[in-house]
Amino acid sequence: MLTISQLANKFRLSRSTLLYYDKIGLLKPSTRSETGYRLYSSADIEKMQKIASFRDAGLSLTYINDIVNADNTKPTEVLEQRLISLNHEISKLRQQQQYIVKLLGKDSLIRKTKTMNKEQWVNILKASGMDEKAMHNWHIEFERDLPEMHHDFLESLGCSQDEITTIRKWSIST
Template structure:
C-alpha cells in the first residue's frame, strides 16, 4: 500500500493533486489507515499509471475519467480527437515559427530554428543528385503513401495552402507540372 506522499513521489505529483483526483473521483484510494490516511493499492497504482500516461498525451482529466470508466471505445475516440487537435496545433505553431523567423529577417536564425524552406529542400534534393523527374516521383510516392503527412511536410517548408494543393494535385498525376 502507498500513502499519498509515496504515490505523489512516485509520479512526481503534489499531495494536493492526488487529493483533487480523489475529490473528482478520478483516483479514489482503496483503503484508509487507522489514522484515516489514504492508502493506495497496487490496483490504484495501475490506474494512476494510466492517468499519468493519458496526461502525458495531453488529455483532460474529464476525458481521462471517461476513458477509465467507459472502456476502449471512448479511449479510441478521445485519442483520435487529441491527435486531430495536435495536428492543428502543430500546423499553427509552424506558421508562427515561420512568421517569427521572417520578422527577425536574419538568415543565421534559420539554421537554429529547426525550419527549412522550400528552396533549401529543393537544393538538398538537387545536391543529392535528384533531377526534376526524380523529385516528381518522390512527391508522387509521398502523396500516394502518406497524403496528409505530405501536406504537413509541404506546410512545414512554408508553402501556402494554395501552393500545397497545387503540388499535391501535381503529385497525383504522373506528368510534370
Template sequence: MYSIGKLCREFNLSRSTLLYYDTIGLLTASERTRVNYRQYSEEDKKRLGKICAFREAGVPLNQIKDIFDTGGMDESNILERRLNKLNEEIRYLRLQQKLIVEMLKGKTPTDRKMLMDSQTFVSILKSAGLDDETLNYLHVQFEKNSPDSHQFFLEFLGLADEEIKHIRGCCQQEERRA
C-alpha cells in the same frame, strides 16, 4: 498496499494532487487504515499510471474521468479529439514560424535558425540512397495516409503554396491510378 506518500514519490506528484483526484472521483484509495490513512492497491497504482499518461498527453482531467467512467469506450474518441487539437496548434505554430521567417528575410542576424529547405532535405534523402521514384512513392503514401501532416511537412520545407498544391495534386492523381 501503497501509502499516499509512496505513490507521490513514485509518480512525482504532490499530495494535494492525489487528494484532488480523490475529491473529483478520479482515484479513490481502496482502503483506509484504522487511523484513517489512505491505502492504495496495485490496481489503484496502475490506474494512477494511466491517469499520468493521459495527463502527459494533455488530456484534461474531466475527459480522463469520462474514459474511466465508460470503461474506456470514449478513449479513442477523446484521444482523436486531442490529436486534432494538437494538429491545429502545430499548424498555427508553423504559420507563425513561416511568418517570422518571412519577416526576417533580408535581415542578417548572426545566429539565425531557419526552416530546412526542400533542396537540403532531398539531398539528404538521396545521399541515404533514395531515388526519385522512391521519393515520389513516399509523397504519395504520405498524402494517402495523412494528408494534413503531408501539408504541414511541405510547409515546413518552406515550399510555396502553388508548389504544395502541385505536389499534392500529383500525389492524388497517382493514388487514383493505383
C-alpha cells in the same frame, strides 16, 4: 497498500494533486486506515499508472476521468482526437515560425531554428543528384504513401496553401 505520500512519491506528484484527484473522483483510495489515512491498493496504483500515461499524452483531466471511470468512453477515440488536435497545433506553430522568420528577415536565423524553406530543400535534392523528374516522382510517392504527412511537410517548408494544393494535385494526377 500505499499511503498518499508513498503514491505521490512513486508518481512524482504532489500530495495535493492526489487529494484533488480524490475530490473530483478521478482516483479515490480503496480504503482508509484506522487513523483515517488514505490507502491505495495495487488496483489503485494501476489506475494511477493509466492516469499518468494519459496526462503525459496531454489529455485533460475531464477526458482522463471519462476514460478511466466510464465504461462507454474508448481511449482510442479520445487519443485519436488528441492526435488530430496536436497535428493542427503543430501546423499552426510551423506557420507562425515561418512568419516570424519572414518578419525578422534574417536568413542567418533560419540556421538557428528548426525550419527549412522550400528553396533550401530543393537545393539539397538537387545537390544529391535529383533532377526535376526525380523530384516529381518523390512527391508522387510521398503523396501516395503518406498524403497527410506530405501536406504537413509542404507546410513546414513554408509553402502557401495554394502551392500545396497545386503540388498535391499534380502528385496525384500523374
